[in-house]
Amino acid sequence: ATAPALQRRHASKQRFVVDLSQCLFDFVIQLLPTVEEMAVKEDVRKLLERLIRTIEPESRLLSFGSTANGFSLRNSDMDLCCLIDSDERLAASDLVTMLGDLLERETKFHVKPLPHARIPIVKLSLDPSPGLPQGIACDIGFENRLALENTRLLMCYAMIDPTRVRTMVLFLKVWSKRRKINSPYKGTLSSYGYVLLVIYFLVHVKNPPVLPNLQQMPPLRPISKEDTHVAGFNTWFFDDIELLRQRWHSENNETVAELLIDFFRYYSRDFLYNTGVASIRAGLLKKDSKGWQNDLSGGRYNDARERNRLCIEDPFETDYNVSRCVTKDGLYTIRGEFMRASRILSTRPERAIIALAELCE
Ligand code: CTP
Ligand code: MG
Numbered sequence: 001a002t003a004p005a006l007q008r009r010h011a012s013k014q015r016f017v018v019d020l021s022q023c024l025f026d027f028v029i030q031l032l033p034t035v036e037e038m039a040v041k042e043d044v045r046k047l048l049e050r051l052i053r054t055i056e057p058e059s060r061l062l063s064f065g066s067t068a069n070g071f072s073l074r075n076s077d078m079d080l081c082c083l084i085d086s087d088e089r090l091a092a093s094d095l096v097t098m099l100g101d102l103l104e105r106e107t108k109f110h111v112k113p114l115p116h117a118r119i120p121i122v123k124l125s126l127d128p129s130p131g132l133p134q135g136i137a138c139d140i141g142f143e144n145r146l147a148l149e150n151t152r153l154l155m156c157y158a159m160i161d162p163t164r165v166r167t168m169v170l171f172l173k174v175w176s177k178r179r180k181i182n183s184p185y186k187g188t189l190s191s192y193g194y195v196l197l198v199i200y201f202l203v204h205v206k207n208p209p210v211l212p213n214l215q216q217m218p219p220l221r222p223i224s225k226e227d228t229h230v231a232g233f234n235t236w237f238f239d240d241i242e243l244l245r246q247r248w249h250s251e252n253n254e255t256v257a258e259l260l261i262d263f264f265r266y267y268s269r270d271f272l273y274n275t276g277v278a279s280i281r282a283g284l285l286k287k288d289s290k291g292w293q294n295d296l297s298g299g300r301y302n303d304a305r306e307r308n309r310l311c312i313e314d315p316f317e318t319d320y321n322v323s324r325c326v327t328k329d330g331l332y333t334i335r336g337e338f339m340r341a342s343r344i345l346s347t348r349p350e351r352a353i354i355a356l357a358e359l360c361e
Contacts, residue, residue, distance in 0.1 A: 187330030
């Protein structure tokens with residue numbers, strides 16, 4: 001192409017990414033929870049905490065997941081974790097049963113205790129009402145301190161660059177729900193998994209990086225092992241975000257739209273699905289170095305193979321593959337969706353809003 005033609009193409013690309021970035025902000029802003037919704041959820045948390053304390057006086061009920069990490073969409077469910085600060089506490093399964101009975105008696109929630117699940121929880125839901133048109137869904141678990149810590153880690157990453165990180169994550173959450181690839185029970189990936197893919201991309205793939213690696217930064221003062229370990233795992237990370245923002249600036253000035261386009265391209269073409277493990281703690285790892293290989297066929301390895309199609313290392317619980325529920329078909333569908341998104345964005349239709357609508361169809 002001639003120089004003027006190239007210039008025209010460059011200008012049209014610039015216009016598209018500026019336009020698309022604006023559309024992405026406008027799109028996610030209208031999907032954020034309202035102030036009223038957040039207030040109602042906080043009231044529900046307080047009410048439940050008060051009731052639980054009639055069984056376990058030394059307990060606290062804390063939010064984790066999207067209600068606490070800055071990646072919440074309107075009407076998302078509530079994840080609550082009960083911590084008990086005394087040494088003589090009831091077993092989680094007994095607590096689940098007792099709490100289930102109590103909530104059934106004392107509240108209007110539909111209650112479903114699951115005392116024998118791998119992680120015992122009480123599931124609650126509230127029917128829609130005029131003040132709460134979508135109702136509320138809520139899970140209460142016990143002593144899941146690692147989930148509280150990983151929620152805090154994601155929140156810190158969101159705070160470093162709220163505009164770009166939150167817009168990307170929120171958009172991907174909506175997109176993956178609309179495209180029906182956000183159901184671990186059906187072989188696709190949880191929201192938590194998608195958030196980790198975004199952070200991995202921003203810390204380890206983008207060059208220069210958009211985010212620093214909070215787990216590898218030098219601590220401000222010496223830290224002892226007791227302070228940093230939860231359930232045997234090192235959960236330390238640099239969490240003084242105010243200070244970090246004074247000392248660290250990303251050299252990467254790409255717009256949200258450019259990052260998103262690149263994100264889809266990377267996960268449709270470049271990520272090494274067969275051999276690679278995405279680790280936000282340590283960068284790209286190898287499946288066989290973690291014992292997560294999927295190339296062993298037959299016999300007793302079939303299970304390991306099915307579990308490790310896609311590998312995303314949990315930031316703290318490093319022997320846990322967050323995407324272990326993703327099946328062969330599920331991964332095929334997810335990659336197909338990454339490719340579709342990449343294709344739609346690379347054709348750059350006349351108006352960015354049209355691309356966005358098509359993307360989330
Ligand atoms: N979690 C986890 N391991 C998983 C899935 C979830 O530890 N495999 C914990 C994480 O602490 C995560 C929380 O559960 O933050 C909630 O997970 P999820 O519901 O997937 O994410 P949300 O951000 O709450 O998304 P949504 O709004 O879709 O509920
Ligand atoms: Mg949730």
